[in-house]
Amino acid sequence: MQDRANVLLIGCGGIGTIAALNLECGKRATVTAVLRSNHEIVKQRGFNIRSIDHGVVNGFKPSNIRDQIPDVVREQLPRFKYVLCTTKNYADIPPTVAELIAPAITPGHTVIVLIQNGLNIERPMYHAFPKNIVLSGVSFCGSHEVKSGDIVHEDNDELYIGAFRNPNLDTPEGQAAEDEAAREFASIYAAGGKCVVEVKPEVAWTRWRKLLYNACLNPICAVTDLDTGRIQLADGALDTMVRPAMQEIRAAAKACGHELPEELVETMIQMDPVSMYNPPSMQVDIRKGRFCEFESILGEPLREGTKRGVSMPIITTFYNILRAMQWSTKQKKGMVEIPAPEDHTMKQGRN
Amino acid sequence: MQDRANVLLIGCGGIGTIAALNLECGKRATVTAVLRSNHEIVKQRGFNIRSIDHGVVNGFKPSNIRDQIPDVVREQLPRFKYVLCTTKNYADIPPTVAELIAPAITPGHTVIVLIQNGLNIERPMYHAFPKNIVLSGVSFCGSHEVKSGDIVHEDNDELYIGAFRNPNLDTPEGQAAEDEAAREFASIYAAGGKCVVEVKPEVAWTRWRKLLYNACLNPICAVTDLDTGRIQLADGALDTMVRPAMQEIRAAAKACGHELPEELVETMIQMDPVSMYNPPSMQVDIRKGRFCEFESILGEPLREGTKRGVSMPIITTFYNILRAMQWSTKQKKGMVEIPAPEDHTMKQGRN
Structure with missing residues (x-):
């Protein structure tokens, strides 16, 4: 033994x-x-x-x-x-x-x-x-x-x-x-x-393959607060966000030398059946007010892609949204200080 | 009289x-x-x-x-x-x-x-x-x-x-x-x-001018749930989202024949002082589970701009996010039906 x-x-x-x-x-x-x-x-x-x-x-x-x-x-x-x-x-x-x-x-x-x-x-x-x-x-x-x-x-x-x-x-x-x-x-x-x-x-290929799910469905579900079932049902969400974001990840992967087959897009979308109504882990984190792994899941693929000239507008915007939300989580946990509020507590703006 | x-x-x-x-x-x-x-x-x-x-x-x-x-x-x-x-x-x-x-x-x-x-x-x-x-x-x-x-x-x-x-x-x-x-x-x-x-x-100019605030700060604050004070403090939020979104609106307005001076960008950002911590109306709507006016505030300027060839990637993504969130509000209010959940109620995914 x-x-x-x-x-x-x-x-x-x-x-x-x-x-x-x-x-x-x-x-x-x-x-x-x-x-x-x-x-x-x-x-x-x-x-x-x-x-x-x-x-x-x-x-x-x-x-x-x-x-x-x-x-x-x-x-x-x-x-x-x-x-x-x-x-x-x-x-x-x-x-x-x-x-x-x-x-x-x-x-x-x-x-x-x-x-x-x-x-x-x-x-x-x-x-x-x-x-x-x-x-x-x-x-x-x-x-x-x-x-x-x-x-x-x-x-x-x-x-x-x-x-x-x-x-x-x-x-x-x-x-x-x-x-x-x-x-x-x-x-x-x-x-x-x-x-x-x-x-x-093929470690890198395997990780990029999983990013097709993680870098797209995780942030899109987390930010919209729609789970993987509802994101398949919501007006235009697959066609305007999920599929084009996945194509951005495919393009970034390809620029890094990793070919992710086109069919993987639908495979990843359908991995969780609609009726499962499954919140991805990042959505659970945001719902619970926890930090989220936006740097390793979005930031790194975004930097790898954009430094090779790949246009990634959707991933970029979700990265920037999650970066601001991460700051907000830090602020709520007392890790960053902000100026004291003025006496305008009821104020809700002129817009 | x-x-x-x-x-x-x-x-x-x-x-x-x-x-x-x-x-x-x-x-x-x-x-x-x-x-x-x-x-x-x-x-x-x-x-x-x-x-x-x-x-x-x-x-x-x-x-x-x-x-x-x-x-x-x-x-x-x-x-x-x-x-x-x-x-x-x-x-x-x-x-x-x-x-x-x-x-x-x-x-x-x-x-x-x-x-x-x-x-x-x-x-x-x-x-x-x-x-x-x-x-x-x-x-x-x-x-x-x-x-x-x-x-x-x-x-x-x-x-x-x-x-x-x-x-x-x-x-x-x-x-x-x-x-x-x-x-x-x-x-x-x-x-x-x-x-x-x-x-x-100059009705159209006046409305585009207000859109510089409404089409940018409203959705960015609503989606990140950061108010107009915190959005000025959060990591990169002004530089990566608010200012470039406002430039997209300026470009769309210009394509429609309305020149919004560059200085308006900072005027609009600073309209609400940081210490006011003011949630724009769209953020209040989202927080309260109400519908939001994303079509007239984002959709119309986006369509006017893009049909004239203006690139508006940030406004586009926020429009698509809010469109999905509006669907979600409808669904929560019982205005759209979704398939019954399968017996996977605890499921939170493989990611």
Whole structure:
């Protein structure tokens, strides 16, 4: 029997908990999970999970539960082979993912696995951890923490794993090690046999493909507050916003060397049937007054496209809207100060 | 002493009530006001008004109060010289303004005064009332019904009156009659001496000038839910959205033959000081789940500009967003049916 890999999991919500369950049930990993809001309840009674892949699992506890990121040096802990991040990735809200995970990373040893949306999320990792391998995880898994410690997992876990290319490991041996890490992690993750894990070396293509959904339906649904069912029914929304935005992403992807077939547009639109009335994650974030990942999901593809001369007017406008809304969320959370109001509290304008 | 003009006022909220007060206090008009939601309370005790122009006025009642549009023929009423509309103007939500006011209009006699925002609002009037004069009122009046029957009027009433050009009255005499109607109505409105009324024959220019504010700040504030103070503070909002949208409106106006000076951009932005934190009317409508006037305020200038070859990507996107949101408001009000949800009520997607 192989030794179990020492895995740190950061972000134990809907997707993270199912990842923990897959890793533990395959018996090739020991998972230390960092919990925040649900730490107390999960420490007491574990997660209660209703899963399309695993059935009803009550009282699931990862091998170790922590309430903060372990500091492997200061605490003299065994080093982690994998640090798996399933948190949101906010490029513009401190702490960044790199700052957050730093105490748990052993330079040149720990493989960082980012199961997160968006583009260029590996770059800050190489800046902070120049000699580490970073893997890309693109997840199509419908799973949500419906209340603290209770997970409902309704769409099968499909995970695409591939190696990002660390420019500091740019040798045949370096890239072979990256690819081997991807295969190894995928096999550990899949060992329980309850999920679909595919090794996809075309990391960038896979991420652009998912952006066709995320960079278009997420912001359009979030800003209009129409879910993926209603956006298919609303006057003109598909023809005036969703389809042309997806064509902008296709054009940006193509300018970056990644051909996304035309048919994918309709595939992505119809991925969620109308009658599901499914709010994408960004819409849920906006509704709940939370930050949204507009920089990695819209900002990065927009910058990659426009610097190559691609016209992206719809994505640009949604990016600017979400940037202003993110400021508003910061302001509501007290992270930016604004001048005190004058005594015009009832004023509603001259227009 | 002159006879008092018989005026019907439709829309007795913040702006309409101040209009009624100006008309009655000048003693050159008898106002019949059509009230809806506030009919009972105003019938009982009148409006209570705190006005920057009129002071505190408690118990103000227009000469006549009605709970629906009078039918002058069926009810054998004296015909109205002026029908003044201060309602919102929703081109896409029945009944239209023309349908609403029809029973009160005497063909070839009644002058229709539209104190409403947006472009091309006179066209349906000429279709319904081919021989009537229609006046344009552009109002810069900050006044609001803070609760039923209670009006707070905080910004001085400034009204720009001019004649729209009825293509069926396209003779020197016809146009002279239109211009005379504008002067006459302005003098009746101003007779009380408590407001600024200016006759502006350049109706289209005046309306485009106001669109610089309405077609830009209204939708941008409504969609981001940032008021006119916060939109000046939010990351990049002025530079990436407000100013370029205003330049699109300037370009569209220019293509239509109306030159809006460059300086107006900053004038409009700074019209509401930051510390006022003023939600424009469209933002108030969206917050309250009401319809918004996106067709006359965005749709018409967009169509006028784009058909003349003006590129208006930001206005286009905001128009499409508001069109989808208007659909959503209709759907929430039960005016459109959607397929029943499947049993996926907890579903929040695979993204």
